[in-house]
Amino acid sequence: MIDTPSVDWLALSPTLALLAVAGITLLGAVLVPRSSERAFSIAVSVAGFGASAVLAGWVFDRSPEPTAVVVESMTRDRLGALAAILIALVGLAVVLLSAGDGRRSHVGEYYALLAAAAAGMVFFVSAANLMTMFLALEWFSIALYVLCALDTHRRASLEAGLKYLIVGSFGSGILLFGCALVYGATGELGFSAIREATGADDPLFVTGMAMILAGLAFKVSAAPFHMWTPDVYQGAPTTVTAFMSAATKIAGLVLMLRILVTAFPEQAEIWSVAVAVLAVCSLAIGNFAAIAQRDVKRLLAYSSVSQAGFLLIAIAANSTAGAEALLYYLIPYSAASVGAFSVVAARERELRRPVTLGNLAGLGWERPFVGVCMWWFMLSMAGFPLTGGFLGKLFIFSAIYEAGWWWLVVIGVLATALSLAYYLNVVRSLYMRSGEAPAAGVVLAAGGSPPRDLLLDVTLGAALAVTIGSFFFVQPLVDLASDAAASLPF
Amino acid sequence: MLTTALIVVPLAGAILVWVLPLSRESTSGLALLVALAEVGLWLGSARNFDFGSDAPQYATTREWFDQLGISYSVGLYGFQFWLVGLAIVVGACAIGYGAWAERERSRAYFGLLLFLVGSLVGVFAAQDLIVFYVFFEAMLIPIYVLVGVWGGPERVKATVTFVIYTMVGSLLMLASIVALGVSKGTFELADLGTSSNDWIFLGFLAAFAVKAPLLPFHGWLRLSYTQAPPEVAAILSGVVSKAAVFGLVWIVLPHFPEPVEDFRTLVLVLASATLVYGSVLAFRQPDIRGVVAYSSMGQMGLIVLGIFAANDLGLDGAVLHSVNHGLVSAGFFLLAGMIETRAGTGVFSELGGVAKGRPILATLVMVLGMYTLAVPGSTNFAGEFSILAGVFDRGWGYAAVGVTAMVLAALYGLRLISAILHERRGSAVRDDTGDLVGGELILVVPLVVILAVLTAWPAGITERSFPANQPAAFIGSQQELAP
Numbered sequence: 001m002i003d004t005p006s007v008d009w010l011a012l013s014p015t016l017a018l019l020a021v022a023g024i025t026l027l028g029a030v031l032v033p034r035s036s037e038r039a040f041s042i043a044v045s046v047a048g049f050g051a052s053a054v055l056a057g058w059v060f061d062r063s064p065e066p067t068a069v070v071v072e073s074m075t076r077d078r079l080g081a082l083a084a085i086l087i088a089l090v091g092l093a094v095v096l097l098s099a100g101d102g103r104r105s106h107v108g109e110y111y112a113l114l115a116a117a118a119a120g121m122v123f124f125v126s127a128a129n130l131m132t133m134f135l136a137l138e139w140f141s142i143a144l145y146v147l148c149a150l151d152t153h154r155r156a157s158l159e160a161g162l163k164y165l166i167v168g169s170f171g172s173g174i175l176l177f178g179c180a181l182v183y184g185a186t187g188e189l190g191f192s193a194i195r196e197a198t199g200a201d202d203p204l205f206v207t208g209m210a211m212i213l214a215g216l217a218f219k220v221s222a223a224p225f226h227m228w229t230p231d232v233y234q235g236a237p238t239t240v241t242a243f244m245s246a247a248t249k250i251a252g253l254v255l256m257l258r259i260l261v262t263a264f265p266e267q268a269e270i271w272s273v274a275v276a277v278l279a280v281c282s283l284a285i286g287n288f289a290a291i292a293q294r295d296v297k298r299l300l301a302y303s304s305v306s307q308a309g310f311l312l313i314a315i316a317a318n319s320t321a322g323a324e325a326l327l328y329y330l331i332p333y334s335a336a337s338v339g340a341f342s343v344v345a346a347r348e349r350e351l352r353r354p355v356t357l358g359n360l361a362g363l364g365w366e367r368p369f370v371g372v373c374m375w376w377f378m379l380s381m382a383g384f385p386l387t388g389g390f391l392g393k394l395f396i397f398s399a400i401y402e403a404g405w406w407w408l409v410v411i412g413v414l415a416t417a418l419s420l421a422y423y424l425n426v427v428r429s430l431y432m433r434s435g436e437a438p439a440a441g442v443v444l445a446a447g448g449s450p451p452r453d454l455l456l457d458v459t460l461g462a463a464l465a466v467t468i469g470s471f472f473f474v475q476p477l478v479d480l481a482s483d484a485a486a487s488l489p490f
Numbered sequence: 491m492l493t494t495a496l497i498v499v500p501l502a503g504a505i506l507v508w509v510l511p512l513s514r515e516s517t518s519g520l521a522l523l524v525a526l527a528e529v530g531l532w533l534g535s536a537r538n539f540d541f542g543s544d545a546p547q548y549a550t551t552r553e554w555f556d557q558l559g560i561s562y563s564v565g566l567y568g569f570q571f572w573l574v575g576l577a578i579v580v581g582a583c584a585i586g587y588g589a590w591a592e593r594e595r596s597r598a599y600f601g602l603l604l605f606l607v608g609s610l611v612g613v614f615a616a617q618d619l620i621v622f623y624v625f626f627e628a629m630l631i632p633i634y635v636l637v638g639v640w641g642g643p644e645r646v647k648a649t650v651t652f653v654i655y656t657m658v659g660s661l662l663m664l665a666s667i668v669a670l671g672v673s674k675g676t677f678e679l680a681d682l683g684t685s686s687n688d689w690i691f692l693g694f695l696a697a698f699a700v701k702a703p704l705l706p707f708h709g710w711l712r713l714s715y716t717q718a719p720p721e722v723a724a725i726l727s728g729v730v731s732k733a734a735v736f737g738l739v740w741i742v743l744p745h746f747p748e749p750v751e752d753f754r755t756l757v758l759v760l761a762s763a764t765l766v767y768g769s770v771l772a773f774r775q776p777d778i779r780g781v782v783a784y785s786s787m788g789q790m791g792l793i794v795l796g797i798f799a800a801n802d803l804g805l806d807g808a809v810l811h812s813v814n815h816g817l818v819s820a821g822f823f824l825l826a827g828m829i830e831t832r833a834g835t836g837v838f839s840e841l842g843g844v845a846k847g848r849p850i851l852a853t854l855v856m857v858l859g860m861y862t863l864a865v866p867g868s869t870n871f872a873g874e875f876s877i878l879a880g881v882f883d884r885g886w887g888y889a890a891v892g893v894t895a896m897v898l899a900a901l902y903g904l905r906l907i908s909a910i911l912h913e914r915r916g917s918a919v920r921d922d923t924g925d926l927v928g929g930e931l932i933l934v935v936p937l938v939v940i941l942a943v944l945t946a947w948p949a950g951i952t953e954r955s956f957p958a959n960q961p962a963a964f965i966g967s968q969q970e971l972a973p
Contacts, residue, residue: 324557379631384627384630384631385625386628386631390624390627394558394620394668397664397668398672401668401669406669409665409669413661413662413665417658417661420653420654420657428646431639432638474554474555475553475554475556478555478556
């Protein structure tokens with residue numbers, strides 16, 4: 001008789017629901033006739049992502065106290081559950097967004113990979129030891145590598161996939177090396193065990209911690225580990241970019257918060273400075289580079305680098321308020337990010353060419369709803385009032401000010417000022433250049449208005465509702481964030 | 491509740507205008523209706539308004555964001571009541587002008603104007619720093635689009651300059667708000683107490699110095715005021731600049747007594763310089779809107795003099811003069827728009843001789859011109875006199891500069907009048923250039939009537955701006971509320 005560990009199926013259920021989607025859609029790709037493959041995959045994915053979000057909500061409700069489950073390989077707590085809810089909802093939005101993407105091949109595979117990536121992320125955010133962390137990281141990364149390269153007929157997509165694979169593997173390698181060093185120094189794999197085992201000032205231990213941090217920084221595209229971001233975001237299918245920009249950030253940042261606070265509280269003085277440096281680099285590089293961009297996807301890629309900077313400030317605060325601010329800000333950030341890429345996707349489907357600031361011109365007047373949505377997403381990212389982005393930034397600034405780092409507030413404020421240059425540039429293209437004749441040789445979409453894509457409008461509407469709703473109904477969301485943050489040992 | 495209603499009505503109207511698929515006529519009609527309802531609501535709120543009470547009237551406080559101690563808190567003291575009224579009345583005239591001018595893309599346009607009015611009311615009614623900041627920033631959104639889409643040929647440059655100046659100022663203020671609010675554990679103005687931190691003070695000052703504007707933060711002024719559509723310029727110079735007045739009176743003075751003391755000389759010198767500089771430049775401008783723009787700048791300098799005198803006369807005068815200047819400059823921008831529509835230009839060298847055969851236009855330009863140059867007896871004179879008398883206490887030099895500027899105001903005011911109305915007939919003025927018609931009169935005459943009423947009874951405002959009619963004591967009492 002082999003001893004089997006007791007498995008907490010409820011804790012695993014959000015992941016399993018998504019894995020089931022991956023399995024079923026893959027089977028569907030083979031068994032369901034081509035004509036109904038898309039409808040089948042979408043229906044299964046919507047059900048699966050929805051179920052995953054609901055199950056994660058259930059876990060959230062049933063886990064007021066964090067518990068280690070499945071031989072202490074994962075933690076069942078509200079932090080992981082909240083992140084899982086967000087990831088599943090982002091995935092759901094992306095599934096709706098993808099419905100009208102006109103993909104001709106690999107339809108079932110696309111949804112299967114999307115669900116697999118999301119499953120990996122959901123597992124990742126609950127990881128409680130170095131092995132599960134690395135396993136889940138590779139799990140969702142490999143799915144994303146393939147997703148990026150899925151448009152095999154487009155060179156840019158293949159290039160994106162390859163670049164992401166190479167740079168991403170490098171990042172994973174660094175992370176793995178760091179794990180090995182930490183294990184070598186402490187002889188422990190579990191996050192809590194590492195904290196208790198700390199032989200303190202072992203240089204190998206600190207080096208390991210730094211390498212783990214660097215590996216995670218690759219995933220959340222924090223400068224100076226962001227080099228892959230613009231190319232991959234630009235080349236990957238837009239729906240995949242939308243998913244990566246929101247879900248990968250949620251997963252990477254939540255786990256970064258978890259491991260730093262749970263495993264390395266003794267070294268807080270070191271890592272909070274390191275995270276602050278990453279934040280400042282991301283803000284500087286992301287913002288300056290974004291100003292120079294003309295391709296909207298590239299611009300949004302650099303903007304996501306700078307947003308990573310803001311989110312890292314919250315981690316650097318190393319306080320409950322900081323964790324709450326991070327978790328709260330992830331909500332409007334994800335909504336605005338998925339929404340903005342949805343608008344890009346909408347324009348792309350219309351023009352059948354990469355979207356630049358130039359050919360975004362007049363979109364606001366041609367399709368008022370899409371224009372208004374994009375407008376609010378940009379304002380939210382820029383931290384304007386009447387959007388959740390404003391309160392998120394305010395919350396982050398308050399947390400870091402409370403932690404005594406007033407200069408980070410000043411840098412954050414300056415970065416916000418800088419970011420207006422390109423966010424408002426997008427708004428300006430939407431509204432203020434119509435009437436100019438298109439440049440010679442540019443063929444704009446002909447034949448009247450594009451077919452209405454109801455599901456895309458639903459995605460946009462939901463993203464807009466979250467962007468604005470998180471401003472007016474901030475308290476319930478912050479309560480959720482604060483329940484989740486309570487599962488961390490501050 | 492009534493304060494909230496005053497904020498919500500225009501905002502709801504904006505959403506209604508955006509959503510309903512109406513024709514241009516119906517859209518402008520609906521917008522106008524909302525604006526008039528708002529005026530009615532404001533007048534109605536005057537009935538039971540207790541100007542002497544030392545609690546804000548029609549106040550609402552509701553929990554919003556506990557962790558940071560932010561609450562939705564609005565309410566009106568007397569001076570806020572007048573600023574809100576200014577925003578509502580000028581807003582209604584501007585919307586009327588937009589309807590008369592038959593703006594393109596009317597749904598977007600009128601929605602944005604209503605949104606702007608709503609956020610302005612919100613700014614003036616705020617009793618919480620974050621609520622203030624939210625509306626302060628929110629009004630930038632409609633301004634950005636209104637100028638950028640419907641503005642003159644250099645509109646894009648105008649919006650970019652305006653946004654960069656304003657945002658740098660207001661983000662510095664945001665840093666200050668975070669620092670102040672977090673260290674006090676609340677953002678509510680009534681509980682905020684005082685701070686002696688110079689840097690926090692300077693963050694606030696930066697935002698208001700840009701908004702007013704004070705020298706040397708006025709780089710955005712001319713382009714914005716000349717490129718914006720006339721009715722938007724009217725709101726910009728008449729009302730938006732008063733956000734600085736509100737901020738200085740209700741945030742800076744009560745909560746930073748020591749820095750105000752330390753920096754008083756600096757601010758008074760800057761304000762005097764603004765006054766002289768604006769007036770001199772107004773005299774040198776080649777077109778109507780340029781003159782009004784720089785005269786606005788000068789008048790704002792004067793108002794800031796009154797505020798930083800921080801005594802009864804200065805503060806009363808500042809509030810009165812804010813209203814005066816708001817009405818006069820809004821009226822002038824609307825008139826400028828009407829003249830530009832007729833003549834196709836606002837440049838003096840092509841205007842002149844308009845008075846002959848156009849008596850109504852001539853009368854209105856003349857009357858508003860007289861208010862601009864603060865003819866003794868007018869409400870503008872009352873405001874300026876009160877401010878100068880107030881600032882005299884802080885040093886006779888400032889008052890002397892102020893008097894000089896009044897002379898300069900007479901110079902540019904008379905030049906403005908004569909360049910439009912008199913002198914040789916300009917090339918742009920033709921025989922068929924008509925006089926004002928009924929629709930246009932309805933837009934400007936109310937402003938003139940209010941000015942006339944205030945001329946007869948300036949005490950209507952000065953005695954009803956602060957509880958017990960003791961501004962300095964009231965501001966001081968706010969400082970002692972420190973928890």
